[in-house]
Amino acid sequence: MSTETNLRSAEFDPTVCTYWLLSGALVLTLTIVGIPLLLLWFPIGLVVTKRYLARMECVLTEKALKVKKGILVRTEKTIPLEKITDMGMVQGPVMRYFGLHTLSVETAGQSGDGALVSLTGIKNAKSFREAVLSQRDVLATRPSAVTAANAPAEAVGDVSLLSEIRDSLLRIEAKLDQGSDQP
Secondary structure (H helix, E strand, C coil), X not given: CCXXXXXXXXXXXCHHHHHHHHHHHHHHHHCCCCHHHHHHHHHHHHHHHHHHHHHCEEEEECCEEEEEECCCCCEEEEEEHHHEEEEEEECCHXXXXXXXXXXXXXXXXXXXXXXXXXXXXXXXHHHHHHHHHHHHHHHHHCCCCCCCCCCCHHHHHHHXXXXXXXXXXXXXXHHHHHHHHCC
16 A cells, blocks of 8 residues: 655534534424424534534545545545546535535546535635645646656557558558659
């Protein structure tokens, strides 16, 4: 297993717990049947949201974005930076009040409509997003590790085969030009 340097770790804002509590309370209130459950939601929800936040982790390495989250069902995802196509930022009116953003990671080859990973409550979300996208761009502009000196044998063979084909085509073109000159 390769050891990669951690370039940056995301810090999560504790006010995201209050946002999640209020979001849950809004859903319970809108369902009307859930109104009596509000008495249970606030004490239980406070414990659950704090535990969930404590288990959230997002680390930017040289080549990937590593995300861990979950309480009962732990989810760990490693997203190669070269696969990231965009990182969207969402901020609704309640999130704006709390100063929160949701970062959504979108990748090439991703199936489904939603984002591959959504992270709510990252402190300095804009700068973290820019750090990820900048590292992705650095990785994309870095020259490939495979050069002619250490290329696999079949790659070198492919180059010589292409050279032979080019030379053959040039000879054929020369003969065709000679044949068109004669009456």
